[in-house]
Amino acid sequence: MAFAPTALPFDDFRDLVLLAPGPDTAAVDAVRIRDSQLTKPPGALGRLEEIVEWLAAWQGRARPAVQRPLVAVFAANHGIADKGVSAFPKEVTVQMVANFAAGGAAINQLCAAFDIGLKVFELALEVPTPDISETDAFDEAGCAATMAFGMEALAGQPDLVCLGEMGIANTAVASAIYHALYGGTAADWVGAGTGVAGDALAHKAAVVGQAVARIGEARKNPFEVLRRLGGREIAAMAGLIIGARHQKVPVIVDGFVTTAAAAVIHAINPAAIDHCLFAHVSAESAHAKVLAKLGKRPLLDLGMRLGEGTGAAIAANIVRAAAATHAGMATFGEAGVSDKD
Secondary structure: OOOOOOOOOOHHHHHHHHOOOOOOOOHHHHHHHHHHHOOOOOOOOOOHHHHHHHHHHHOOOOOOOOEEEEEEEEEOEEEEHHOOOOOOOOOOHHHHHHHHHOOOOOOHHHHHHHHOOEEEEEOOOOOEEEEOOOOOOOOOHHHHHHHHHHHHOOOOOOOOEEEEEEEEOOHHHHHHHHHHHHHHOHOOOOOOOOOOOOHHHHHHHHHHHHHHHHHHHHOOHHHHHHHOOOOOHHHHHHHHHHHHHOOOOOOOOOHHHHHHHHHHHHHHHHHHOOEEOOOOOOHHHHHHHHHHHHOOOOEEEEOOOOOOOOOHHHHHHHHHHHHHHHHHHHHHHHHHOOOOO
């Protein structure tokens, strides 16, 4: 779809997306030179070697490292939940945020196991965004402000950020974004989410289809898709992705819902998400199709569909291991091992 520009307040964000800085090729070259000298056959560590190059490219370091990783979980509520598109009521979002605070969620355990920082950002849970099947989620100023808020997750200067989310009905919201961006039918992009099936799944698809039909030609503008259909957590994650690119912070995208934030940016400038690693392919049925649209190969396939940044946290530990292996291995010369002829 052709991109149609809008007026302020999205102009600044559009410029940031279109003018996203490129990779640090000198850092990548340095990684490749060192890799060729390490005590292993070329390519023997497979994708771990690719990960080190990716990390170097976007951190801008010849010796990339992961010392301050962060999982940023954005939590929001959605008016569309009242249409019965989820197996759970939207009150569960507030309850799960309390569970995060108490240390009882899956993401708490993974962050503790892997020594990863965790921050949970509550986005006006008491005021859900409007029902997107009937009206827009935001005005432009509200959407832009939420994107700017997402950038605040970078304030502590992490060197790797993992995206996570929590929000009852947000798989319906993400499905609406994909349907708007990529066409087809609503059923192509709608999955079980929290566990809907049968007639309930057909109803979810119908509500998503109504939301996308409502916005008409606005589908041609990715930021308008975000404004009209997106939730606060998706807008905030989009802002974080944009800000991270300009601050040289690589990003790990978790699953189905977090990928929606990346998809909006990709629709404006495909190269603007090259600093993103996609953690896993979700068990949510349409996620593999979305990743194919983005041209991205997920790191893992574990049959997960929880959200919260759980897949991203597991991927972050693999990224950290790849960087540590590259930095810590001896070269042939250091180890006194004969190199190939």
